[in-house]
Amino acid sequence: MAQSRFWTVLPSWLIYPVGLIPAAYLFYAAFTNQLGADPLDALENELGEWALKFLVAGLFITPLLRVARINLVKYRRAIGLVAFAYVALHLIVYVALDRQFGWWEIWGDIVKRPYITIGMAAFLLLLPLAITSNNASVKKLGASAWRNLHKLAYPAVLFGAVHYVLLKKTWHPEPLAYLAVILALLVWRYYRYRKSVQTA
Amino acid sequence: MPVYKYSQPLPSEITSKSEYLNRRTFMAGAAGIGLSPLIGMGAAHAALETSKSKYSTDEKPTDKVAVTSYNNFYEFGTAKSDPVKNAGSLTTRPWTVDVGGMVNKPGTLDIETLLTKFDLEERIYRFRCVEAWSMVIPWVGIPLASVLKQFDVQGSAKYVAFETLQRPEEMPGQRGLFPSLPWPYVEGLRMDEALHPLTILAVGLFGDVLPNQNGAPVRLVVPWKYGFKSIKSIVSMNLVEKEPPTSWNKAGPSEYGFYSNVNPEVSHPRWSQASERVIGGGIFAARKETKFLNGYADEVGSLYEGMDLKKNY
Numbered sequence: 001m002a003q004s005r006f007w008t009v010l011p012s013w014l015i016y017p018v019g020l021i022p023a024a025y026l027f028y029a030a031f032t033n034q035l036g037a038d039p040l041d042a043l044e045n046e047l048g049e050w051a052l053k054f055l056v057a058g059l060f061i062t063p064l065l066r067v068a069r070i071n072l073v074k075y076r077r078a079i080g081l082v083a084f085a086y087v088a089l090h091l092i093v094y095v096a097l098d099r100q101f102g103w104w105e106i107w108g109d110i111v112k113r114p115y116i117t118i119g120m121a122a123f124l125l126l127l128p129l130a131i132t133s134n135n136a137s138v139k140k141l142g143a144s145a146w147r148n149l150h151k152l153a154y155p156a157v158l159f160g161a162v163h164y165v166l167l168k169k170t171w172h173p174e175p176l177a178y179l180a181v182i183l184a185l186l187v188w189r190y191y192r193y194r195k196s197v198q199t200a
Numbered sequence: 201m202p203v204y205k206y207s208q209p210l211p212s213e214i215t216s217k218s219e220y221l222n223r224r225t226f227m228a229g230a231a232g233i234g235l236s237p238l239i240g241m242g243a244a245h246a247a248l249e250t251s252k253s254k255y256s257t258d259e260k261p262t263d264k265v266a267v268t269s270y271n272n273f274y275e276f277g278t279a280k281s282d283p284v285k286n287a288g289s290l291t292t293r294p295w296t297v298d299v300g301g302m303v304n305k306p307g308t309l310d311i312e313t314l315l316t317k318f319d320l321e322e323r324i325y326r327f328r329c330v331e332a333w334s335m336v337i338p339w340v341g342i343p344l345a346s347v348l349k350q351f352d353v354q355g356s357a358k359y360v361a362f363e364t365l366q367r368p369e370e371m372p373g374q375r376g377l378f379p380s381l382p383w384p385y386v387e388g389l390r391m392d393e394a395l396h397p398l399t400i401l402a403v404g405l406f407g408d409v410l411p412n413q414n415g416a417p418v419r420l421v422v423p424w425k426y427g428f429k430s431i432k433s434i435v436s437m438n439l440v441e442k443e444p445p446t447s448w449n450k451a452g453p454s455e456y457g458f459y460s461n462v463n464p465e466v467s468h469p470r471w472s473q474a475s476e477r478v479i480g481g482g483i484f485a486a487r488k489e490t491k492f493l494n495g496y497a498d499e500v501g502s503l504y505e506g507m508d509l510k511k512n513y
Contacts, residue, residue: 030483037270040483172278
């Protein structure tokens with residue numbers, strides 16, 4: 001018991017201000033031209049990478065509980081919402097700064113460029129999860145329906161990693177590392193699910 | 201055989217770090233007291249004497265810091281910030297380029313010869329990366345045609361095949377289990393492209409010798425093609441009859457062709473080439489429309505007359 005209290009001593013709302021510090025820094029650095037030679041590319045990429053980091057963190061909560069008996073479940077909603085904030089900022093930067101509201105070009109990207117298609121799909125999958133990340137929605141939907149809905153996070157995170165891998169010219173180590181970790185986390189869930197079905 | 205090419209030795213056979221550092225200290229010392237004028241020139245950061253060229257654009261060059269810190273040079277890592285961090289270890293003196301194949305006078309080209317025996321020209325060129333960003337770069341170089349002339353190219357030669365240095369002990373990107381590209385990096389040009397006056401061997405940048413991260417000591421610059429065609433740190437040029445293999449084409453044949461001409465009409469399979477992000481514009485700058493052959497269509501358009509550039513991408 002002492003151990004579980006150790007892991008949950010901090011209030012979950014702290015995740016929001018702390019989690020958004022990198023975003024604040026990135027926008028500050030971008031506006032003051034401190035993000036290197038290609039600041040827009042850096043801003044867009046870093047926001048996307050932070051989104052992936054928080055999404056992966058969210059996927060770690062259950063295995064940490066089951067395998068290491070570390071209970072961080074109370075932080076999961078905040079982690080998920082911060083991840084979504086990064087996804088949204090990433091998308092806003094793409095629409096407003098990268099494509100400068102060129103809706104026709106953006107539409108062209110979505111239909112013709114698989115990495116954009118898949119990235120946009122990830123955003124759309126995460127949108128209902130962000131909207132229903134509150135107690136009222138859990139009540140309204142009922143716990144099991146809510147839980148099923150939030151399994152959309154699995155394909156969304158996988159799409160996010162594939163989006164990252166596809167936008168590089170060749171195989172780069174960072175996107176492949178994200179993809180590998182995410183696949184491992186999803187495979188772990190799949191095997192647990194199979195086991196639970198067999199024993200039931 | 202190029203001077204710098206050898207089969208990969210066992211790690212135990214490679215000169216220890218302390219030994220090669222010693223050797224460099226010795227060389228720097230020798231340069232300092234003028235033991236060898238050859239070494240001295242390499243170590244010095246003397247400004248190069250150049251003449252202006254009618255082929256230069258009057259567009260404003262990109263900020264020097266950006267040109268020398270935002271580089272794709274996978275031999276030193278795949279991140280754009282890697283080359284400036286890691287290329288310091290590259291030894292660029294002595295350096296020779298082997299010229300062979302279908303030439304009547306095969307031989308080697310010493311970097312000092314390039315720097316002192318040829319007329320160096322400033323060539324301010326637009327530079328367009330296949331990743332859809334662009335710069336304006338003031339190169340210092342020599343038309344490739346005038347260099348090749350020295351070796352008496354045979355009439356039946358159809359292509360020039362170029363090769364970059366392979367030296368894993370100084371190029372961290374060439375080490376490791378999963379190479380980002382097949383090494384050594386190779387590129388090629390058709391004869392008429394190679395001999396076109398826009399095509400240069402660059403030995404300098406911003407009036408000075410090439411920084412290592414930009415492909416020191418000698419690289420190709422072909423301004424109407426995507427940047428990866430402009431092969432860096434060249435150790436050999438071979439005149440050949442058949443279209444030579446090229447690194448990016450080997451890595452992704454459906455995405456990178458032999459020609460790789462800048463063309464807004466022909467998309468990369470995964471992204472559009474219609475527009476480009478101009479480096480140095482900041483985060484609010486509008487994208488620039490990409491021009492056919494990177495704006496050099498008047499000069500080189502005729503080379504591709506009658507060719508289907510969608511097929512020959």
